[in-house]
Structure formats: C-alpha cells, structure tokens
Amino acid sequence: QVQLVQSGAEVKKPGASVKVSCKASGYTFTSYGISWVRQAPGQGLEWMGWISAYNGNTNYAQKLQGRVTMTTDTSTSTAYMELRSLRSDDTAVYYCARLGPRIAVAGTVDAFDIWGQGTMVTVSS
Amino acid sequence: DIQMTQSPSSLSASVGDRVTITCRASQSISSYLNWYQQKPGKAPKLLIYAASSLQSGVPSRFSGSGSGTDFTLTISSLQPEDFATYYCQQSYSTLLFTFGPGTKVDIK
Secondary structure, three states: OOEEEEOOOEEEOOOOOEEEEEEEEOOOHHHOEEEEEEEOOOOOOEEEEEEEOOOOOEEEOHHHOOOEEEEEEOOOOEEEEEEOOOOHHHOEEEEEEEEEEEEEOOEEEEEEEEEOOOEEEEEOO | OOOEEEEOOEEEEOOOOOEEEEEEEOOOOOOOEEEEEEOOOOOOEEEEEOOOEEOOOOOOOEEEEEEOOEEEEEEOOOOHHHOOEEEEEEOOOOOOOEEOOOEEEEEO
C-alpha cells in the first residue's frame, strides 16, 4: 500500500542539527512532491517547505530559510529534512506528507494525501 | 502570505449533533481549500479537498462548502470516532501552503 515511513525520535542539544528521513513505498516516488509539516507540543500544524521528487526543486517557509534543507534520494525513494542551529522552540513532531494533485469540478488542487507517522525531535540542553 | 483563521477554536458536542466549523482566508483563494482531521498522537488525515470534494474512503456525513474567503466543514451527525481536531489548509499560493489554527471537537 501507499505509505511514508519516517525515521525514529531524536534528542538534540541547542545549536546542533537533525536530519529526518521519510521512505516512500507503493507509488512512483518521482511523480509527487513531498512537504514537511511540524507540530509543536499542543500546537497546530506548520508547513515547513516542499521538494519535488522529480527534479529536486525546493521551496521553504520564509521563517526557516537558511536553517532547513530538503533533499531526496530517488534510488531509495527517500526524502530527507535537515534542520540546523536547533533551538528549544524547534521541539516538535515532524511529518512528511505527499503532495498529490486532486482533480475536482473546480479544477486541480494540491493536497497532502499521504502522511508519515511523524518523528519527535526534542531540543534540550 | 495568506493567513487562515478558524472558528470556533473548540467546541463541545454530543453524538448525533450537526457540527459546523468555519475557515476564513485573508484573501480570495477560490476553491483551493482542504480540510484535515487529526486525532491525538496520529498524523493528520485528508477529509475534503477543493473545498467540497470528499476524499476517497471518508464517510459521507462530512461535507465542505464555500469559495473565495469563507469556507465551512459540516459533520451532519457526529459519531464517536469524529472527536478530533480539524484543520483547514490553503493551496492557492503555489508551494506556499498555510494551515488554519485548528478546531478541537470534544464530547459534551
């Protein structure tokens, strides 16, 4: 079945970096983009950015520009999100999500149709 | 950036109730609006896309409407498994997506 499986929980010190992986299966990896979304404890969803699995093009949320890098490895159908210079407010569950075009009467709309199970990243000294 | 707001932020309802959640965009987003359901400790799940289209496998008691800046998610008869947090999300800005702050639906 179509699924995204993420790497395990991480504990990092302030100033360190973290790299989370997201392995896709059940579909043609290069036909879709992958977005990363995070959720701080008790808070809502924050979109972090997007990467095309086809050509590696990226677009990042402005507040994370310069600290985040998203990459893919098409040979293993895996997407990666690296966040640098970690701070305590980066503590969150990090999700990868497939960005799939949805065809509707109103037109084609992009939606996050498949999600990974989430990876808890804790930043603490 | 397009900002999304939702109301109410939380609500209490009983099984069988009709529930309506509102989402508003800071500018017109046509029908580029999606709804997600999230249960505690779980990843979000796509319910509605393009404002009113039901994602495959989602029960028909869920429906969406609206266009432009104002949207609604309606649950026609609330079931025990529907107690969750609901988020709207705009896909109008190309590759610059934003979510609403969420609406928590709990048991009265």
